[in-house]
Amino acid sequence: MxxxxxxxxxxxxxxRPISAKVGVIPNADGSAMFKIGKTTAxxxxxxxxxxxxxxxxxxxxxxxxxSYNMMPFSGHGERVRPGASRRSREIxxxxxxxxxxxxxxxxYPNSVVDIFIELPQTDAGxxxxxxxxxxxxxxxxxxxMKDLVSAVAVGRVGGTLLADLNYEEEAYKEGSTxxxxxxxxxxxxxxxxxxxxxxKQEELKKVLELAxxxxxxxxxxxxxALKEKFKVQK
Amino acid sequence: xxxSLKQKLIEYYKKGLRFDxxxxxxxxxxxxxxxxTASAEGSARVKIGKTDLIVGVKMAIEQPYPDTPDKGNLMVxxxxxxxxxxxxxxxxxxxxxxxxxxxxxxxxxxxxxxxxTKLCIIPGEKVWSIMIDICTINADGNLLDAAALGTIAALKxxxxxxxxxxxxxxxxxxxxxxxxxxxxxxxxxVLKIGDFLIVDPLPQEEKAFDARLTVAVAKDGQLCxxxxxxxxxxxxxxxxxxxxxxxxxxxxxxxKLQ
Numbered sequence: 001m002x003x004x005x006x007x008x009x010x011x012x013x014x015x016r017p018i019s020a021k022v023g024v025i026p027n028a029d030g031s032a033m034f035k036i037g038k039t040t041a042x043x044x045x046x047x048x049x050x051x052x053x054x055x056x057x058x059x060x061x062x063x064x065x066x067s068y069n070m071m072p073f074s075g076h077g078e079r080v081r082p083g084a085s086r087r088s089r090e091i092x093x094x095x096x097x098x099x100x101x102x103x104x105x106x107x108y109p110n111s112v113v114d115i116f117i118e119l120p121q122t123d124a125g126x127x128x129x130x131x132x133x134x135x136x137x138x139x140x141x142x143x144x145m146k147d148l149v150s151a152v153a154v155g156r157v158g159g160t161l162l163a164d165l166n167y168e169e170e171a172y173k174e175g176s177t178x179x180x181x182x183x184x185x186x187x188x189x190x191x192x193x194x195x196x197x198x199x200k201q202e203e204l205k206k207v208l209e210l211a212x213x214x215x216x217x218x219x220x221x222x223x224x225a226l227k228e229k230f231k232v233q234k
Numbered sequence: 235x236x237x238s239l240k241q242k243l244i245e246y247y248k249k250g251l252r253f254d255x256x257x258x259x260x261x262x263x264x265x266x267x268x269x270x271t272a273s274a275e276g277s278a279r280v281k282i283g284k285t286d287l288i289v290g291v292k293m294a295i296e297q298p299y300p301d302t303p304d305k306g307n308l309m310v311x312x313x314x315x316x317x318x319x320x321x322x323x324x325x326x327x328x329x330x331x332x333x334x335x336x337x338x339x340x341x342x343x344x345x346x347x348x349x350x351t352k353l354c355i356i357p358g359e360k361v362w363s364i365m366i367d368i369c370t371i372n373a374d375g376n377l378l379d380a381a382a383l384g385t386i387a388a389l390k391x392x393x394x395x396x397x398x399x400x401x402x403x404x405x406x407x408x409x410x411x412x413x414x415x416x417x418x419x420x421x422x423x424v425l426k427i428g429d430f431l432i433v434d435p436l437p438q439e440e441k442a443f444d445a446r447l448t449v450a451v452a453k454d455g456q457l458c459x460x461x462x463x464x465x466x467x468x469x470x471x472x473x474x475x476x477x478x479x480x481x482x483x484x485x486x487x488x489x490k491l492q
Contacts, residue, residue, distance in 0.1 A: 024371075028317070038272055082311065083326065118369070
């Protein structure tokens, strides 16, 4: 059956309401909160700092280490057991790949930049919210960046192309394709791309164009939140 | 290192002051909000000064323990998340996290805060499990009091999810039925540094203390759990003084729950 009206009555290309805030974790060197719909991500940056165990150290560059975690009460349905899972490890890895292209860690040999992403509440799109939050946290930490990173999931639900799937849409019985995408807003280049489900080649191109447009909107929110923190008090 | 920090703290205490300008028996600003995450059955966010944490309550139907076939299960877990402090490392809960969870657990278990007999669905087969998770967002001292306060607030906020016909849980919908709560213990931690007693410690004070006492005070003023920390011994008179201070502070904290 065709998907003609969204469960939450959004337009097909419409994002859920977004809020973002920078500097939410005073202990961290940089931090941010990014909320899209009910999905809330916190990211904290610690570092560059000494890397232990020592055998992980790279004498030619600093490394980026990501941890992604859903709080035990944040999932749909039952409690999520704490601790790393195969899923969380994979997400941490693709998040690292999504963020690394904007960083230059060569001035910090043998060091690590740690990013911890935590989700207190989720409604799909968690890795994208985590990436958007982490990019702001990196900027807040004062690390030199070539670009920001903005991320959103797009997809095809019941044959209709749309942006920012929520949980109900991701679980849509008559076919759902979920495509998380991260884009460098200034160059338009893609740094995260995954997909679960079916799509035709020409649809993929169309939906990636949509993702690019939507990431530009997210970029504006990220920039505004960053400027808000560093605005000069009059 | 520890001794010079302690000397410095004591100099301040002699003037009746803390590093942040507070009095010895004064808490930082406390903020409490409930219903902070929709995916939990109950939740609360507590801020004490810059300390910030979330407590979530999840419910599930499980088998009862063999020795309590007609009672629901209760579990408290604390995650000292590396996001919240450079002192915390990823991995399974360490000593500090385990003590935190167990002291909060003891406060609510021993005061029979939850009437677990009312959580029984089929004796010996199906009971409600109440799972409490404490997650730190920013750790800046006194996680214990914050976690205990957040736990009571989250339990009060919790609503049972709906049941399907086959007695499985429908997490998408909540009923308006709350947990069977009979008590509201408040935990107050008192630190002894030199000859001084303080409450609501800063991280530096938690590094330099001689002895620590956490007191859980039930609604009627009785004590319902205790935990002494630190290596310095305490006299009975000192303990009594610490309990008096804890009881006095618990009235202020209890007001935050209303």
